[in-house]
Every structure is written in C-alpha cells, then in structure tokens.
Amino acid sequence: MSIRNLDKAFKPQSVALIGASTKDHSVGQVVARNLFHSGFKGPIMPVNPKHRSIEGVLAYNSVDELPIVPDLGVIATPPDAVAETVRALGEKGTRAVVVLTAGFGEGGSEQGQQRRQQLLDAARPYTLRIVGPNCVGVMLPELGLNASFAHIAPNKGNLAFVTQSGAMVTAMLDWATPRGIGFSHVISLGDMTDVDFGDALDYLGNDPNTRAILLYVEAISDARKFMSAARAASRTKPVIVIKGGRFAEGAKAASSHTGALAGSDAVYDAAFRRAGMLRVYDLHELFDAAETLASAPQIKGDRMTILTNGGGLGVLATDALIGGGGKMAELSDETIQKLDKVLPATWSRGNPVDIIGDAPGKRYADALQILLEEKNSDAVLVMNCPVAVADPKDAADAVVRTIGGRRRPVFTAWLGEGAAREARALFAERGIPTYGTPEEGVRGFLHLVRYRRSQEELMETPPSVPDQRPADTEAARIALKKVLDEGREWTSEPEAKQILKAYGVPIVDTRIADDIESAVQAAEELGYPVAIKVISGDITHKSDVGGVELGLESAEEVRHAAERMQHTIYELRPDARIDGFSVQQMVNRPDSHELIVGATEDSQFGPIMMFGHGGTAVEVRRDQTLALPPLNMNLARSMIESTRVHGLLEGYRGHPKADIDAIARALNMVSQLVIDCPEVAELDINPLLADAHGVVALDARIKVQQPKATGAERLSISPYPKELERTQALSDGTPEFLRPITPEDEPALRAFFRRMTPEDMRLRFFSPMKELSHAFAARLTQIDYDREMALVAVNPDDPEEIHGAVRITCDPDNIEAEYAVAVRSDLKGRGLGYLLMQEIIGYAKNRGVRRITGDVLAENRAMLQMCKDLGFQSKHAPDDPQLIRVQLPLDQAAE
Template identity: 45%
Template sequence: MDHLFNPNSVAVIGANDKPGSIGSALINNLIEGGFSGKIHPVNPHYEQVHGLKAFSTIAEIEPPPDLAIIATPIATAPGIVRQCVRSGTRGVIIISAGGRESGEAGRLIEEQIHGAVEGSGVRIIGPNCLGVIRPAKHLNATFSGSMPAKGNLAVISQSGAICTFILDRAAQENTGFSHFVSIGSMLDVDFGDLIDYLGNDGSVRSILLYMENLTNIRKFMSAARAVARIKPIIVLKAGKSKAGARAASTHTGAMAGEDAVYDAAFKRAGIVRVPSLARLFDCAELLAKQPRPPGKRLAIITNGGGPGVMAADTLAEYGLEPAPMPEETMAQLNEILPSYWSRGNPIDILGNATVERFSAVLDICLASKAFDGVLIIMVPQALTDPEEVAKALTQMVRRRRFPVFASWMGGKQMAGAIDILNQADIPTYETPERAVRAFLYMVEYTRNQELLSQVPPKLSTDLYFDRDFVFRTIYECFEQQIDLLSEVQSKKILAAYGIPVNETLLATSADEAVAMAQEMDMPLAMKLVSPDITHKSDVGGVQLDLRNEEDLRQAFARIMDKARDLYPQARITGVSLQPYLANPDFELLIGSNTDPDFGPVLLFGSGGVFAEVLNDRALGLPPLNRLLARRMMEETRILPLLKGYRSHPPADLEKLEELLIRLSQLVIDFPEIVELDMNPVIVKNGIPCAVDARIKLARSKSGTSNLHLVISPYPQHLERHDLTDLKRPLFIRPIKPEDAPLFVELFNVLTPTSIYYRFFSVVKTLSPEILARFTQIDYDREIAFVALDEREVQERMLGIANIVGEPDGKRGEFSVLIGDPWQGTGIGAKLLLQCLRIARERGMEIVWGTVLAENSYMIALSKKLGFTVQQGEDSSEYKLTIDLKSARL
C-alpha cells in the first residue's frame, strides 16, 4: 500500500500533451503539485510529454517506478498491468472507466486485471476512479484541479464527482487533507484496506467516507472496529432507499431493510453516519480544524436572540439543552454585560455588542470548566464590524482546549470576516442549526468511544446449548424437503438453546385437540399450523381463552373453515395447543433475518399484531454480549415501559439480554437458519416467553467456519486444558470482553518492575481504554489467550499472551504478561506457544516483539521457543523474532 501513497517515482501510462485530456492533466498535476520524485510519461506515440522523456512501455523504465497510473482505454488495462507486475512496479491506479459498471464485457476485463496481479503483491486502486492526492508528499496523482492544503483529514470516496466537490469546497473553507482517495470500482483496494492503512498513519487524525456499497464487509468491519477506537470515522452512505425491506416469510424479515442494517453495522463499529453531503462537509471542517469535544456541554454566544433560540432548538431535537451556567460564570458575565442580558445559555450579548464585549465573553467561556465547546453566532449589526470581531476572536482561540466554531450569518457583509475565520482554522457555518449538528456528530463519536470502552457484565448463569439436537432437527427437515418449520418444530429448536417457550402440542383434528387438552392446564390458545399462511391472526387462525371441550371444538371449526375459505389451496397441518397467557404486561418481537451482505441480523422491538405498524425496532449484529444486547433494547421506544410503568411491573432486563445472547449464538452456530421470528414474546410478571415462533431454513454454503458472519465470534473451539510445569491445572482459552475484572485483578498482583517490563512506562491504574484494548479484541486480527487456575472456585487469571496482526496478515507483534506469583512456572510458554500455533494456522509468517534488556525472564522464554534475539535500535532494548514457516512449535 505504501507504493500507492509514498512513491519515489510515478509512471503515467497514456500520458500526452493534448489539452483537456486525462493523460495530459495527470502529468501536469504531478508537475504543478511539486512531486519531488521522478515522473515517467509512457506513450509509444510521443518522445516527450510536458518536457519529460517519454517511454514506449513501462518495461523500459529503470529502475521500475513505484507507482503506475493507467489512463488508457480499459481494454488495454489487463496487458499493461501484467507489464507492471513483470517490471516490478508494486502500486497501480487505474483511472480508466468501462469496468463492471458497463456490463458483462467490463466485468470480464476486471477479472483479467485481477488475474494479472494475483499472488504478485501488487495493489490496485480503481478502475473508474479519480486517483490519489497526498498533499504532504506533493503528490497529485489525479486529473482533478490544484493541490489542496496539507492537513490531518483523510477522505475516501467511491464517487469522483463527490471528490471534486469536496476539493473545491475545501479550498474555499481552507480545509486541509492528509490523503484524498477516489477508489472507484474497488477491484482490489477497498474501504477496509484503506481504513487499516490510514489507521496506522500518524498524519491522519480522522477519516471521512463517501460510500455507495461495500465489498468484503467482514474485512471492513474488522478494520473499522479497530481504527474507530482511536480516530473518528464519519460516513455518508448513499442509496438509502433503493433496496428497502425485502419481502420475507416472517415479521423479522419484512422489518430488517438493507439501509437499517448498514446503520446497525456502523453503530457496532463506532462509526458516525451523516445523512447528507452538506453535513459530511460540515463534519469534515470541524474535524480538520478543531479538537474533539470531551462532552456535550455547549456554550452559545450570540448578538441576536433569535439565532440563539435556533441553536437551542437544534440541541432539543437531539434531546439536549445548552450547558447549564455555573454561578461563578454567571457572576463574571454579570460584571461585563448590560443588566438586561439573557442571564443564561444561550448567552445573548445583545445587538449593540462591541468587539470588546465579544472578546470578554469568549474569554470567560474559554476559561470555564463547564463547557465542552463554544459556538459564536454573529448577525449583521450597524454598530459592529464583523471583520474586527473575527480578527479579535482568532487571536483568542489559539489556546483552545475544546472546539470553538462560528456561525457568521449573512451574505456579502460577512464574506471578509468568514474568510478571516477560515484562515485561522475556525469552522464557519451559514446557520446555527448546521453548526450545532456538526458539533453533535462529534459528540456522538465521543459517546461511541465511551461505549466501546465499557465492560460488559457477565450473566448470572452459565449458558448451555444442545447443538446436537438442533443439528439433527435441521437436517431431518432438509431430508424431508421442509424449509419453513412449524411452530412446534421452531419452539423445540429455541428450547434447545435455552430460549423460554411455552408448552406447545400439535393436533390434527378436533378430537385430538380435546384429548391433548386434558393433559394441559386451562385456559388454552389454539393456532393454525400451515406452511402457506404466514400471518395466522389475519385469517382468524388464533383463538384464545379456550376453557372447555366445547370451546376447543368450536375454535377448531372456526380456524379450519376460515382458512379453507380464504386460502383453499393452502396446506394445513393442523392446530397448535398451548397455555393461554392472559393480560401480558408487554408483547415483544425478537428474531433474526439473513441479509445477503451482512449475514444474520438480530431484531428486537415492540411485538404483537401491530409490530409492523408501530415499526419500533432495533437491529444488531451477532455476536452479542450483555452490553450489546442492552444497547439494542435502548434504541427502542418500548424500553422505558419495560423498566416498569404505572400498573405494569418491570421486565427482567437481564433475562431479555440473555434471550438475545442465546438467539445470537443460535444463528452463529447454524447459518442454515435464514429467518427466525418470535412474535410475540410475552413478558408477564417480568419473565419473557416466546408464545409463537417460526423458522425458515436454507442450505448453507459457509459450513461451520462462521464465514456467514461479518464479525468474528468467540472461538470456543480453541479452549483447552493443560498443566503447568508444577502440575497446576490450567484452563487456557481466548480472552473475552467480560474478562476485564479478571485482568484488573491480574494487574494488581504485578510488581512495579513487571508493569514496567510490559508497558515500558510507569502505569498505576488501568484506564477503561486500556482495559478495552486488552479484552475487547477482534478475533480475526488478534490472537489473545488467558490462563485460568482451574483449582479456584472463582475464576482467577494467571497470565495473558497475545499477538496483534499487522494489516497484511503476514506479520504480528507478540506480548506476554504473567502475574508475579506464577512467573517461572511455565505458564508464559504455554500461552505464547498456543498463540504462535494459531498464528501459523492463519498464515502469519513472522512474529516479533520488543523487550527491555533487563527483562531476562522474557528473553529466556523467547529463546526457549526458538526466537532470535538481536540488539534493538535502542541499546536498552532487544528485538525478538521468530519465522513461523520454519519454527518447530
């Protein structure tokens, strides 16, 4: 990837001198941008292009260029790419359009290009793209206009037109960039690759995405979840309405539309989504110019009452208010403002506000600890020069510790002042509403960080799953060519995974129903069982509160007569009998639907016959823990009711969390379950129970390797039991997010020396961010095992070892931490050896680590396992390396 963004030499294939051509613009932009490396035009019809020597083919260039830009017709691209591979060029940008977006012929050309680079290590951006810009390297490898300013904001866009808009707008607002990437059709390099790369680049502080679709979603989720912890990622996802909700056999399938799934995925990754191009750029300006807000407390300074109200109203749309004013700050403002000022926030400093008044109020707000951001609003007033105010403010905000931004409202009269603010890196917005919304998107990112650092609590009970029963049931259905399971079959599968269901029996006649009822507690509910009728209540197929034999016979007759009348061709299996749970406190809809891109998607919301009308639901992606399950519930309008309302007792929220976790595990284990609907899940006396259920099956192509998921689940198959050198029984397993308390206990038994050896600094306490970093890992890109003492009644963590993979998947960095009481007993070797074996299975080739020279325990352990030990760049450190291709593990 580095050859694409930090090349020492660039070849432009298709370069020419024709005014207005792409080949000419590419060469001109490289020259005008000040690229310091060598520029090689390639065109057999020219001896020189823009005064530079031209080559007939890239093979003639010695040494081979790092980067090749192809601007010839798409049909020539496969052959040119093969030449690049043979010559040793490692980065390729294909500007040419006409790939798969043009039809079958273009798709075949892209396949040929892909085949040309397969296994070579060459990376490709495009085709059908604008190119790449790196202001810090004076690299403008696009056919767009002038070089933008240098900054810390990276932009990735699928649309070249959106790129040109942002670049033009950025020039007006004085917004700078670290990277600007148009990725086009994403034949090779995609969003996941770029997020990984930019996340490891220190010059990038935040990332903006314009997205139309995703490829390799699991890689994208993995990269985004890692990088969003340390850098804001803001996305504008276009195409919200083109797909909508797909027709499905269950309520769940009908309510889980494509765009809602993207929303759920972005939330899970910690990405902030914006709804429009204007808001994307508003966020870009604030991110590029100001520090991120530590919280949501906004101070609003205005010289007009109306604009201040507009700002407060926008906060109210998001359930917020302007920050409360501390008494100390109020007293300071009373001393400098007229007696008739607003005496609150928004701080209305009145229409006759002078430059000095603006400055004095801002000075007080900047010094206050009660605010996390300041919005300054100015409307045109005859007594105040906007440019003078702007100049004064630019001098003050240089010492800012939180974002300061402005809404200078007006047109021609404000233009000069707005330019002054932009040049001083103070974001400006046309209206207070836009300014507040940009601030709140940054607040959302801050909240995301807090959520990502929270420790999920453990469930109070251990979970057991009867996988064998579900496996047999599903494959018996396949053998019988059944894909839509009956209520009875569905509930048996749910019960095997510990999901609470009520007793349900199948009756094929009225006499059988009466006989079965004698063994059940009255009253009963009777429901139609038919693979062809999805919504039973719509055809009178649900009869409730049946108390005797006469009720049962009449109900059976009503169900059958109505079903045969409305659906004469429908297959009718019989009726289900189950206890009638009268007057439930709540009715919920809980289920799962398989999205063609994201795999299984979980749903939680209000249920019953009005589920689709109410449309009160939240989506989530498996795997879940208690914290993630609770967040799903918090996104629904029914949660406040579930906490208890008037005569309705509260639901047992932990039981609901557990139900969602069990459902998550079921669809993880069985990709054959493509739709699952529990509607309603009745909550009565606090306890949930699924009183109706429906499961749809389809044969899976992913097998048991969890390839149907976009987030790697906990790898339970890697758990193992072992003994230390002193015969202490160990339970070695991958780390879990719920292990944070155990990790704190381990940290507390470490000596200051051990802490220094591991962290290379003095660490007295573990912050939530550090705890999350160690325990909430991505199992696709990190390997981490803990050793637990099996002799203890309460779990005790004795040590941890991990390997963090680099983006290419070929290299990784290891670390080991063993509690002082257990060092030297062989635990470290057991853990690290397990990590190395898994790393080799995943195709990793080199594992390395850095240790302090005085850490003799770690050096000895590494030598024992076959690491080579070399002096590091610093004489106080050693670098340990092992080649997994040849290591004997």
C-alpha cells in the same frame, strides 16, 4: 486485508504513465498535464509509441524501455491492453498501479468480467496492487502528485478522502478547494478489483500525516475486512462516512418481519455505528464534522446551553438540538442568580439565554463566563445576529478573550456576512468551532456527542451475561436439520420455541395438535384459558388470516375456534395447507410489553440482529433497531435504548420497569444461536413479552437454509473462537483452563496485573507501572479476533482469576505477529509461560503467520532463555541497546 505494497501506490518515488497522450481533452492528456504540473519531485515517465514526447518529456515506446523501475504505474490505455500492461510492469518490478480505464464488468458485462479476471491474474504473481479500474486516480498533495484526470488539484492538508465514485472526487474538490480545505490523500477506488475500503483504512489509519479519514461509500466488497479495518482505524482517529444510495429499492424481499424491516441502509447504519464511525449525509456536513472533531475539546454529555442575542435564533437552535437527540441544559438557581446580576432585567431567565439584541461584547463575556461554570451543562453554543446597535466583531473578541487559551466546549454561530465573516475567521484562527447558522452549530455539537458515544462503545467493558446457562447447540442443530431433511422452509411455531428453549430463551409451554380433537385434548391437559394458532408452512402471518384465537375458556370454545379458523383460512387462502394447530396456555401479564426480537441475513454483512416494538402492528410502528452480532450485554442494552419503546420499558404512570437485563439476555442468546447455527436464515420472536418478572416468547418462527458456510464465517465481525478453549496441565500436574480473552475480562485482567510485582510490571511494559488504566485494559481485552489473539489461563474453579496471558498482534498482511506474555508473579516457575507461548505459537502457525517477533529488555534473562528454548533468534535492537529483538520463523518453531 493487506497493506502490502500500498506504500508504492500512496508514497511513490517514481511514476510511469502508460497511455499518456497529447490529444486535447483525452484522459491520457489530462493526467499527463496533472502529473507534470503538480510539483512531484520524482521521475515521471510517459509511455506511448505514437508520441516522441509528452509535456516536453521524452516518451517511451513500451514498459520494457523504461530506464528505471517505476514505483507506480498509471494506466490510461484501452481496456483490452490493461492486463498485458500490468503483467509487463510486474515483470519489470513495479508493485502498484492505478487503472483509470473502464470496461471491467461494470453493469454485469461478461466481456468486462473476463477482463477483470485477466487483470487480477496478471497482477497476482508479483503481489502488484491495483487501485481501480474505472477510477479518477489518486492525488497526494504532500508529494505534489496528481495522478488523476480531475480538473482541480487539492490543497495540501491532513484529511484523507476515499471514494468509490469518481464524480464525488470532482464534486468534493469543487466544494473544498475554494474553502481552503486540504488533504493528505484523495483516493478514487473505482470498481475495487483489488484495493478496497478495508485496505485504504488500514493504510491511512497508520499514516501520521492523516488526521481524519473521510469516506464516500456506495457498497462494501468484503464486510469482515471492512469492519475489522474500520474498527482499528476508528480507535486512532475520526472516520467519517457518507453512504450513497440510502433509498435504493433493491433491498431483499423477505417473508419475516425482521427480513422486511431490515432495509439495506439500516444495515449500513448499524455497521458504521458498530465500527465507531461517524455517519453524515452531505459534503458540507462531512467537512464540518471533520473540522469539529479536530478543533473542539472533548465533551462529557449531550446537554447544551444556548447563549444568543436573538430569541428567534434560540428557538431554531432548540428545535435542532431536541430534534437531533440532544438535551437542553437545566440552569441551576445559582447560575440564574449570577446572570441576573450581569444581564438586563428583560433577559430570558432560562435556557436559551437571550441576552437581548443590543448586547455589547462585555455582556457576552459576562454571561459566557457564568455559563462555562454551570455543572448541568456539557457545552455552550454562542450565537450572534447582526443588529445596528452592536458590533458582531466586538462580541466575537469578547468570546475569544473569555475562553482564553483553554480548550472549552464552546461552539459559535455568527450569522450574516461582512463583520460576521470576520468573526468566523477569528474563531477559526483560535480553534473555536464556528458555523453560519444555529442548526449548523447544533449539528457540530451533536457530531461530538455521537462520536463520543461511538468511542465509548468501542472501549466500554460489558458486564458478564447474568444467569447465563450453556446452550444446547446440538439439540438446536438436530431440530433445524429435521426441518431441512423434510424439505420445509420454515419451522413450526412449537419447533421454533424448542430451538429457542435450547438457548435459554424462556418460552410458553406449547403443544402440537394434528386435528381439532387433538387440540381440545391438549387444551384440557394444559388447563384453561388457552390460545390456539394454526400451523401452516404456507402462511407467514397467522393473524392476517384469522389463524390466532386467544383466551379460550373451555373445550367447546377451543373446538368452535378451530372450526372457524379452518373456515376463514379456506375462504381467504384456499391454497394454504393446514398442518394442525399449536395450543398454549394464555399468559396473564397485564403490565407486559410486546417486543420483537429477530435475525436475518444481509447479502453483504451476513447475520443481522433486530429489536423493537412488537405485536401485529410492528410494520406500522417501525420502531426497530439493527445491530451486527456477536452481541454482549452492553451492545444489547444499546439496541434497547435506541428504540422508542425503551421509554415504556423504563416504567411510567404506575407501570413497573421491565427487566431490561432479561431482554438483553434474550438478545444475546438469539445472537449466539445465529452464530452457532448457519441453518438459521431468518428468525422472528413476536411477541416477546417483557415485564418486571422477565421475558417469555409467545410466538416464534425460523426460516431454515442449507448452510453455505460455518456460523463464524458468515459474520462480518469475527466471533469468540470457542474452539480454542481447552484444559492443559502444567509441569506439576496442576490444570489450567486456557481460553481466548473477552471484553468482560477487563476487571479480572486489571486484578491480574495488580498481583504482579513492580519489577515484573517494568519488564513487561518497559517502564514502571502500578496498574492498568481502564482505557489500556479495555484495549487489551476488546480485541478483534481477525487481527489479534489473546489467550488467558484461568483457575478452572474460578473463571475470573487469571493466572497468565499471552497475545499476538498480526500485521494486516498476516505475515508478522508481535507477541507479549505475562504470568502472575506468585505463579512463576511452574511452566505456565512456556505453555502459553506454545499455545500461541501453535495458533499462529495454524493461522498462516510466517514469523513471530518481540522486543525483550536485555536484563530479562528468564524471557530470553524461554525464547531460546522455543527456537527464537535474537539480536540487539538497532535503535535501543537496552532491547533485544527476538524472532521466530514459524517453520522452525519448536513443537
């Protein structure tokens, strides 16, 4: 990830257009016209040896002749000239280009791929950033810069729009401009040879003129970079995304249930959700969501009250709310009694609150005031259908007066034109979310619900994994290696179960039998009743070919079942080799539910976890959800709660509630198995039985592969770096256990800071602070290990007792990292601060960071002395005499 030199692309002070033209309707001519007539204040220098002037401005024969170094080069030359043009600009000092030209490998052209590599080679020596090629360009309304060949210039505003598709730029401008929607940036990324979504998100996430970021995504080029940047940006402002190609037929064919069910769009959906982004499905919804998130107040839940002057509107809104996953608020008896006093006797006496078609403004105001006090409701949708006997504008005025200057969770939907248009303008002027239909109003509310949930998931502190036992990773790796060494693609069922057992997933005792008599002997040893299943590397789903027999009560039944199995398989699959049978005890758990837990690899996002309703009808039910590992208990529970089977797991009609923690724990363990073992290509546990007593894996299989990278490198979200764990001794010999911080550490971190003196808190945070808030502590513990690192020193005998903490936060270019360190006040003077700093300095050097910086209060002499001892250079901060700026070039760091 990198934002290096992106300011030259998105805040240029001068521009050169190479390939400027006067030929009507050519790209060079359209771009020149847009550049010269959009209000850009800096120099614009056209380059074309065939023209004396472009748009009345002197043209230059070549880049070399340009009188000044342009911040940004815009290239509209034939493709074979692009690489040399980039090289010439780089030599001159330009550090960013927008390449509009196509012909760089679209569609797999070998010649185009060669041009692409030449383009990258030309830019690399100068760290010159490339937007494109094959893009429409960039538009920066704040600067009056339109470096594109779009036919419409965007309005000035505070939304940023980033897209791969050039056609989407023009379609969006056609839609947004007449509606008065404005932009801080419009960026067409094209083929993303260099600058991609991750770079754009990093830049725009820190741009003060951008209130929300809108994305049109077709494909992600670097999943980890994208996820890291998206999670960072989503913490600071709304990121709203449309994904093109939702129903592409190109999903990878897979032989496991999980692989078959994990379609590419579902994977993107999981990624967007994990990043805290809001996904929408069309342009109208995109801008509606952006405006709603900007203007509506925060909401606490998903319960809505509907206030309307038309019963039909209430029905439509109710359908949209329930269909979208929201809930109808239940009005209290007190609220109904209050409404009885101000509404006609014929009002609906429930939710939706139908105040009858002739409702004047006062009736709207009286009803809305009461509904805003209803504690069982999280928001109110107020609707108006035009009628001859009441004025829509009068009703709108009443709603505005009732809300007053307070930010209340009120949404409006005024139907029709004329007076309705005037009412909607009034609402928009007052910052009240307003829509043209009931469905749009409900959708606006649900955008807030989904966004709130995603933000909560980003900031939620997960509990520790209950009864977590260390995994036997070595045993699992040995078993997987054995399968690979034997040239097999799949483990047998018993092998898969032993691998799961190594990670703490409960399994049924299972024996392998080479032949029928061995199966009978295994059944006798296990005790009846038993189940037997065929073992064959050629058969994916055993039950489809009669390869499963259940509830066998005797040796004779086992023998006959195995013989039937052999005969049926021979008839249905004569090509399949039978390697033997697995024999296991029948599990008698009458209230249990059949679930599926799986993992597969996506070509872009790497390992993916799956959970859902299992059994033989898993593909028919299609009740599954996906998530990106690594998981924690909250993320695992969120997966469970997002399926329909969750309602059954919660218990019903005498059936006890299942042990949800046990299911979540199994998901966590499988997630860790996938992280630790890159040999796992696909995995199915189906069924995983779950009831009030826990879970047990009845059947499992694992597809293996030769590892192409470590487990951590395969993931799109950097996992917990266990390799940084170590025990170190302090100067007095006391051992301290050092490890990376985890989200589960939030309570311990807050307790740690509560044991610091007020003076130490002031020196650490530069202002008086009694304790950390949940939000602040969550931000300190829920870190992206790709961007920052925090180490905690804990009591080896009590892992929840933190003695000290140190962190660095790296810039997106991994050049500079800012440090912070704290030691519990009663443990100072034992060398723990030095130890923590030395550890984080060593980590930064290994990571390739060039320098560590920090700000220290001038009165904090102990910290300044430690920095001096460690090799930091110091000077007074230019903007604050109370602060000392310290810096450690890492090639000078003390070992």
